[in-house]
Amino acid sequence: MVAEIGTDLAKAKQLLESGACIGIPTETVYGLAANALNEEAVSSIFSVKERPAFDPLIVHVASVTELEKHCRFLPQPARKALEAFSPGPLTCILPKADHIPYLVTSGMDSVGLRIPAHPLTLELLNQLNFPLAAPSANPFGYVSPTTAQHVKDQLGERIPYILDGGPCRVGVESTIVDFTGKSPVVLRLGGLSLEDLEEVFGERPEVRVSSSRPTAPGMLETHYSPHAPVVILPVSAGTDLSRAGFLGFGEPPAGVHPANVRRMPVTTSMEEAAQLFFRYLRELDDADLSLIVAEPAPDRGLGRAINDRLMRAAARSTY
Numbered sequence: 001m002v003a004e005i006g007t008d009l010a011k012a013k014q015l016l017e018s019g020a021c022i023g024i025p026t027e028t029v030y031g032l033a034a035n036a037l038n039e040e041a042v043s044s045i046f047s048v049k050e051r052p053a054f055d056p057l058i059v060h061v062a063s064v065t066e067l068e069k070h071c072r073f074l075p076q077p078a079r080k081a082l083e084a085f086s087p088g089p090l091t092c093i094l095p096k097a098d099h100i101p102y103l104v105t106s107g108m109d110s111v112g113l114r115i116p117a118h119p120l121t122l123e124l125l126n127q128l129n130f131p132l133a134a135p136s137a138n139p140f141g142y143v144s145p146t147t148a149q150h151v152k153d154q155l156g157e158r159i160p161y162i163l164d165g166g167p168c169r170v171g172v173e174s175t176i177v178d179f180t181g182k183s184p185v186v187l188r189l190g191g192l193s194l195e196d197l198e199e200v201f202g203e204r205p206e207v208r209v210s211s212s213r214p215t216a217p218g219m220l221e222t223h224y225s226p227h228a229p230v231v232i233l234p235v236s237a238g239t240d241l242s243r244a245g246f247l248g249f250g251e252p253p254a255g256v257h258p259a260n261v262r263r264m265p266v267t268t269s270m271e272e273a274a275q276l277f278f279r280y281l282r283e284l285d286d287a288d289l290s291l292i293v294a295e296p297a298p299d300r301g302l303g304r305a306i307n308d309r310l311m312r313a314a315a316r317s318t319y
């Protein structure tokens, strides 16, 4: 099997209805989608991705009305956040409705629900009579895909179809907020900034992005890793940079070849940088380098989501 890339919604719909799993675009990253209510379809997501069963999936729906059908109740802060930011890069962790399979939630009584802001996928969801479970469409632990071709490069032999919605506008995964406790807690920094959430909640939400609890979202320490080792600036003196790449904002360290330099713009929201981040990381990883030297982003806006992923990519590094 080699995945076809296309924009045929009828074909995508038919494949999903038959229980297949396919690539779909979202504004954040591409997803590997299947019928969230069909356990066989859901288990094929885990096998295609080689994802451990303890890592729960996000369920995608087209509207707040649909979202409410899949949780037991919608707390006021979640409703406010959804009204402000949906469709958009926000995943709400909510008490799950009984019909959501435990396979989707890794045995938990909560479910991650999100309304993706991509016209093609919203249209697809509107045409389906079930929600879509979809993790990022990359092999477990690797860099997330932001184009249909990225998905094909890695999973193309395991899935029949990738719905092409162009390059992802946001470029990093959704921000995950847990609404099951007394007050909202951010479990993953992502495409919706803390500044934006603060405006809606009236205060900065608590951030609890631990890396050691394997049940926490995308939060295994070595997530988002390219194959080449990643080190964060500064590099130790004497490091051979002749086959190194640079991913950052300012000047690369002396010795890095200009062809292996990827610079992201510094802006107030850091949105432009987030959009480029995974693509650049992938380009450098494809360049057969011995090392990727990365410069942390300013600690604001989507810069925090970039830094979170950089730290995890670097954590694996034995360099």
Ligand code: TXA
Pocket: 026, 028, 029, 030, 031, 032, 055, 056, 057, 058, 091, 093, 105, 108, 110, 111, 112, 114, 116, 134, 135, 136, 137, 172, 173, 174, 175, 176, 187, 215, 216, 217, 218, 219
């Ligand atoms: O932007 C995104 O969120 C993308 C697109 C495709 O929507 N999806 C995505 O999915 O990033 P994934 O599976 O790569 O990461 C979702 C994370 C998982 O690591 C999982 O642990 C967490 O969400 N998650 C899902 N349900 C959860 C729950 N009930 N409680 C805590 N964390 C949960």
Ligand code: MG
Pocket: 135, 136, 144, 218
């Ligand atoms: Mg992922």
